[in-house]
Amino acid sequence: MKRLLIVALLLLSSCKAADSPQLSELTLASGGFETLGHDVARVSPMPARPVPAGSSVENIRLVAEGKAQAGFAAIDFCLLAAQGEQPFGRALPLRALAVLPEDYVQVVVRADSTITNFAALSKKRVVVGPPMVANVTANRVIDATRIDVVRMELSTSDASAALRSGDVAAIVHIGGLPSQVVTDLGIPIRVLPLPIGVEELTSRFGDIYVARTIPAGTYQSTVSVETFGIPNLYLVREDLPDKAAYQLTQLLFKARPQLDRRQAAAASPLPLHPGAVRFYQESKPFAGMP
Numbered sequence: 001m002k003r004l005l006i007v008a009l010l011l012l013s014s015c016k017a018a019d020s021p022q023l024s025e026l027t028l029a030s031g032g033f034e035t036l037g038h039d040v041a042r043v044s045p046m047p048a049r050p051v052p053a054g055s056s057v058e059n060i061r062l063v064a065e066g067k068a069q070a071g072f073a074a075i076d077f078c079l080l081a082a083q084g085e086q087p088f089g090r091a092l093p094l095r096a097l098a099v100l101p102e103d104y105v106q107v108v109v110r111a112d113s114t115i116t117n118f119a120a121l122s123k124k125r126v127v128v129g130p131p132m133v134a135n136v137t138a139n140r141v142i143d144a145t146r147i148d149v150v151r152m153e154l155s156t157s158d159a160s161a162a163l164r165s166g167d168v169a170a171i172v173h174i175g176g177l178p179s180q181v182v183t184d185l186g187i188p189i190r191v192l193p194l195p196i197g198v199e200e201l202t203s204r205f206g207d208i209y210v211a212r213t214i215p216a217g218t219y220q221s222t223v224s225v226e227t228f229g230i231p232n233l234y235l236v237r238e239d240l241p242d243k244a245a246y247q248l249t250q251l252l253f254k255a256r257p258q259l260d261r262r263q264a265a266a267a268s269p270l271p272l273h274p275g276a277v278r279f280y281q282e283s284k285p286f287a288g289m290p
Contacts, residue, residue: 023244027051029059029071032175033232036072038102039255050137057087057133057233063235064092070248074103074174075208075231076136079269087133093238095273097249098264102229104212105141106173108163111188111220115169118145118195124169127159137209137230144200159179160185174230178218188221194224201228208269233268245275253283 025047030037031054041048051062056073060081063071073081084091096139109115115124126149128142129135134153141151152168153158162168164187173181182189198211212229215220234252236245253259265272265280272280 022241023069026070026248027048027062027068029054029062029068031055031059033059033072036256040251042253043267044251055130055133060088060094060235061093063237064094066237069235069240069244070097070234072100072232072234074137075099075269076140076205077231077243078233079206079208080136080183080237082270088225094270095238095240095276096233096235097245097273097276098234098252098259098267099266099268100232100234100264101176101259102210102212102231103154103174103178104179104214105194105228105230106175106179106182106214107170107192107194107227108173108182108185108189109170109192110166111190113169113190115192116190118192119147121170121192122147123150123151125152125167127152127154127168127171129153129172130155133245135172135226137174140201140205141172141194141196141228144196144204147195147233156181163187177214182219191219191221191225191227194228198228206269217249224281231268233270235270236273238273240275242270242273242275242278245273246279247275249273249276249279 023046026044028037028040028048028050030050030052034052037050041050041229051068056077059071060075060077062068080096081088081092081094095289115121117195128138128151131153154162159171163171165187173179175181198209201209210229212227214225216224238249261280261283
């Protein structure tokens with residue numbers, strides 16, 4: 001796999017970036033990735049404006065429509081966009097600049113509830129995401145468990161209020177650790193382990209989900225919780241000039257120097273933009289690989 005990826009990078013190196021113009025301003029579609037959007041904008045030498053409202057779906061649409069030069073989105077939504085599947089309806093002209101660290105599937109219940117495992121959610125109301133753009137990952141995980149829950153589509157604020165009041169039994173939240181959405185609930189919570197292995201998801205959807213553990217102490221729990229991670233992508237339109245794509249990739253690592261460049265250059269459902277390929281070739285993330 002590593003050798004194939006290196007070959008792909010070398011083949012793409014024929015795309016020249018030197019004569020393409022750089023960006024004079026930057027709009028970042030960063031809904032759900034507000035901290036990352038702010039960090040990239042902060043180190044940008046050009047005027048930069050993060051657009052924090054929305055979700056992966058809105059971020060993808062903003063980039064595809066040319067209303068943002070770059071954006072962030074979960075890999076499963078990016079794959080749907082590349083294939084023209086719902087909620088997009090047509091294949092969108094997108095390319096990746098980097099694979100970003102995973103978000104975690106977090107099935108959150110009130111700590112004072114009698115629900116201690118996922119099976120106990122059977123026939124109960126569970127929030128899977130906002131109206132019109134319910135989370136793909138949440139629905140796929142529930143489908144794989146084969147447990148019949150009543151799926152609710154609520155905004156983040158409404159979902160939080162519903163969990164606090166007991167109107168819903170659980171929220172399936174996809175986010176980093178610890179997630180501000182969870183910590184801002186203001187009530188004691190419990191995160192449920194998932195009753196399925198990663199093989200259940202990869203057999204259906206490919207190698208885009210990974211087994212992960214929520215460490216003990218992340219929230220109030222004294223035990224670790226088995227779950228899944230879903231990587232994210234830093235994406236642009238495929239017709240973005242190569243030099244601009246190089247510049248945007250460079251900005252990401254200036255904003256987040258701790259990111260693993262090998263992981264960022266790893267295979268994704270979207271091809272790497274040639275400008276990003278050039279950046280990785282010059283920064284040599286694969287030096288020393290067999």
